[in-house]
Amino acid sequence: MYGYEYEYDILALLRVLKYVHLYRADEFANILEYYHNMEPDEVARGVAWDAFDHIEGEIDEEWGNEIIYVYDKLLNRYFELNLERTQSGNLLRWETVRKRLLHMACYYLLSATNEIIDIDVLYSVSGISLVLTMSQDCMEPFELANAVVDFLLALRQEIAVLEARMNPRPAEITEFPQNTLEEAA
Amino acid sequence: MIEFNIDTFADHLRGAPERTSIFEQEEYSVYLQEKVFDPLSRGESLDIKELDYSAYSLNNVTTDSYAEGHNGILRRWGNGFNSFVKRTPAVVTDERKFF
Numbered sequence: 001m002y003g004y005e006y007e008y009d010i011l012a013l014l015r016v017l018k019y020v021h022l023y024r025a026d027e028f029a030n031i032l033e034y035y036h037n038m039e040p041d042e043v044a045r046g047v048a049w050d051a052f053d054h055i056e057g058e059i060d061e062e063w064g065n066e067i068i069y070v071y072d073k074l075l076n077r078y079f080e081l082n083l084e085r086t087q088s089g090n091l092l093r094w095e096t097v098r099k100r101l102l103h104m105a106c107y108y109l110l111s112a113t114n115e116i117i118d119i120d121v122l123y124s125v126s127g128i129s130l131v132l133t134m135s136q137d138c139m140e141p142f143e144l145a146n147a148v149v150d151f152l153l154a155l156r157q158e159i160a161v162l163e164a165r166m167n168p169r170p171a172e173i174t175e176f177p178q179n180t181l182e183e184a185a
Numbered sequence: 186m187i188e189f190n191i192d193t194f195a196d197h198l199r200g201a202p203e204r205t206s207i208f209e210q211e212e213y214s215v216y217l218q219e220k221v222f223d224p225l226s227r228g229e230s231l232d233i234k235e236l237d238y239s240a241y242s243l244n245n246v247t248t249d250s251y252a253e254g255h256n257g258i259l260r261r262w263g264n265g266f267n268s269f270v271k272r273t274p275a276v277v278t279d280e281r282k283f284f
Contacts, residue, residue, distance in 0.1 A: 001213055001248060002222040008248070010221060010231065015246040021238040028238075036234035043233060111258040150251070153207040161202055 006040075012142035013040045019149045020051045027051045045141035052148050060133060065117070070130040070148060074155045075101070079128055081162040094123075104158070105130055108151035113143040208252040214245035 004010065020028050031050055035043045049068065058067040082097040098121045105119050109132065118133035130151075216237070225231060 001211060002218055004222045004226055006225075007222070008250075010225065011246045011248060013233075014217070014221070014236075014241070015243065017233060017236075018238060018241065018243055018246060022243075032234045036232055040231065107258065107262065111261070112254070146251075150207060150255075157205070157207055161204075165202070 009040055009044075009142055012146050013044050016044060016047050016145040016149055019152070020047060023152070024051050041141045044145045045139075048141065048145040048148060063136075065136055066134040068132040068134065069122070070132060071127060072152060072155075073127075074152060074159060075128040075130065077159055078155055078162075081159060081166065085162065085166060098123075101128075101130075104154065105151060108154055109147045112147040112150065113140045114138045115140045115144045116147070206252055206255075208247055208249075208255070209244035211248050212242075212244045214241045216240040217245055 001007065002011075017028075017031075020031060027050060031047055034050070035046045038046065052070045052072070053068040058069065059065065060067055078101060079094075079097055082100070083093060102119065102121050105121070109116050109130075110119055115135050115138050116132050117135045118131075120131040120133075122129045122131050220236060220240075221231060
């Protein structure tokens with residue numbers, strides 16, 4: 001589209017930065033400040049780690065794989081809406097919603113990049129997190145960062161659909177017919 | 186005992202809201218051409234701090250290959266699901282309504 005040899009990589013980087021600029025404004029300034037002198041792939045990887053991972057330096061004790069904990073308010077909102085919709089907060093419902101979220105994450109993340117080798121959904125006091133276990137043999141920074149962006153965009157869309165279903169637009173209030181008022185009088 | 190009702194199932198299918206793709210149609214941006222790709226083609230480096238992030242939108246940086254890639258994933262998931270269903274023994278259902 002722009003006639004540059006490494007266009008895909010640059011576009012992928014700009015896409016992630018645009019998403020962070022739109023929806024993660026708090027982290028955006030720090031990311032620009034910290035990564036502005038680095039190569040595009042380092043920036044993409046850094047953004048994936050800094051903008052979406054909320055526990056730094058976590059490593060799987062058994063195999064030594066790095067772990068990213070993706071935390072976003074959207075994850076909590078998705079859970080809230082689903083639980084509200086089913087009108088039950090019991091453990092079975094939680095597990096159903098967790099599985100639903102897990103399938104969505106598998107579709108958008110596990111299928112899109114080879115760098116992620118395992119996905120789980122974690123409940124904690126601070127909220128819902130997506131636990132991504134990273135491969136030690138594969139590095140796809142652009143695909144990884146964009147897969148997270150795709151997942152969050154899809155989640156955003158899913159939440160909008162759920163909200164529309166739960167709060168249908170109220171019927172427009174039309175003026176009471178004048179002749180009916182006269183009849184009533 | 187829970188019983189499958191094909192009419193209810195069909196009603197739910199008909200009532201499902203239309204899904205739109207998360208990927209918008211790709212769109213060329215003059216700003217990106219002038220501020221990003223022309224300097225890169227001249228051998229200059231990209232400084233992400235210098236860019237105006239309000240000057241372009243997500244569809245300027247999302248190529249059609251994203252949607253194509255996801256169609257491929259959808260196809261593979263469909264194939265996997267079909268394969269799983271084919272391996273399900275027919276004796277688990279009393280009637281062969283679907284397959």
